[in-house]
Amino acid sequence: xxxxxxxxxxxxxxxxxxxxxxxxxxxxxxxxxxxxxxxxxxxxxxxxxxxxxxxxxxxxxxxxxxxxxxxxxxxxxxxxxxxxxxxxxxxxxxxxxxxxxxxxxxxxxxxxx
Amino acid sequence: xxxxxxxxxxxxxxxxxxxxxxxxxxxxxxxxxxxxxxxxxxxxxxxxxxxxxxxxxxxxxxxxxxxxxxxxxxxxxxxxxxxxxxxxxxxxxxxxxxxxxxxxxxxxxxxxxxxx
Numbered sequence: 001x002x003x004x005x006x007x008x009x010x011x012x013x014x015x016x017x018x019x020x021x022x023x024x025x026x027x028x029x030x031x032x033x034x035x036x037x038x039x040x041x042x043x044x045x046x047x048x049x050x051x052x053x054x055x056x057x058x059x060x061x062x063x064x065x066x067x068x069x070x071x072x073x074x075x076x077x078x079x080x081x082x083x084x085x086x087x088x089x090x091x092x093x094x095x096x097x098x099x100x101x102x103x104x105x106x107x108x109x110x111x112x113x
Numbered sequence: 114x115x116x117x118x119x120x121x122x123x124x125x126x127x128x129x130x131x132x133x134x135x136x137x138x139x140x141x142x143x144x145x146x147x148x149x150x151x152x153x154x155x156x157x158x159x160x161x162x163x164x165x166x167x168x169x170x171x172x173x174x175x176x177x178x179x180x181x182x183x184x185x186x187x188x189x190x191x192x193x194x195x196x197x198x199x200x201x202x203x204x205x206x207x208x209x210x211x212x213x214x215x216x217x218x219x220x221x222x223x224x225x226x227x228x229x
Binding site: 032033035037042043044045046047050052091095096098099100101102103104105106 | 144146148155156158161163168169171201203205207209215216217218219220221222223225
């Protein structure tokens with residue numbers, strides 16, 4: 001069975017600093033896709049970044065980047081120059097050969113001024 | 114383009130009742146998936162519809178059902194509500210040119226259901 005683990009229930013960071021959220025997953029599949037979603041207090045789930053497992057290059061999206069280590073089954077999210085608006089729950093998710101997203105338990109990120 | 118919309122946003126029901134939630138996907142998106150979010154169980158996949166057919170189903174009892182219409186709008190129904198059905202129900206849509214293509218799913222704002 002495929003599982004996604006986020007070992008940090010809560011993290012905090014000062015505005016303008018950098019923070020890294022961890023995610024590991026377990027699968028025997030070779031082709032799959034990984035996502036980070038953000039869920040602010042409004043509860044709207046927003047895509048942060050998407051990574052295709054067959055691409056070795058790490059995905060980046062403005063201040064957000066990932067460190068994808070396929071052999072280690074690790075997919076961490078780095079947020080640079082943290083902003084107050086980054087305060088949210090962050091979910092790591094995995095999908096393969098269907099459209100069923102498997103989510104981790106989430107990391108609550110608090111950005112302090 | 115308008116995003117995914119869900120109605121109603123909030124709902125209060127009593128045990129034993131049934132409820133229908135609605136989801137309108139982004140224009141052009143043909144796949145609609147439903148997820149249940151609770152503090153205890155986290156985010157769990159309910160089912161996915163594509164071209165009016167249920168393509169995938171999660172591990173939920175038969176009280177949970179859904180359907181999709183020809184315009185890709187989807188509804189989910191929960192019959193004989195239980196207290197444990199209280200949750201945020203999220204709908205997501207994607208283009209899905211092919212199953213398993215890892216297309217991004219775009220989420221709606223959710224329907225918060227409270228069962229008393």
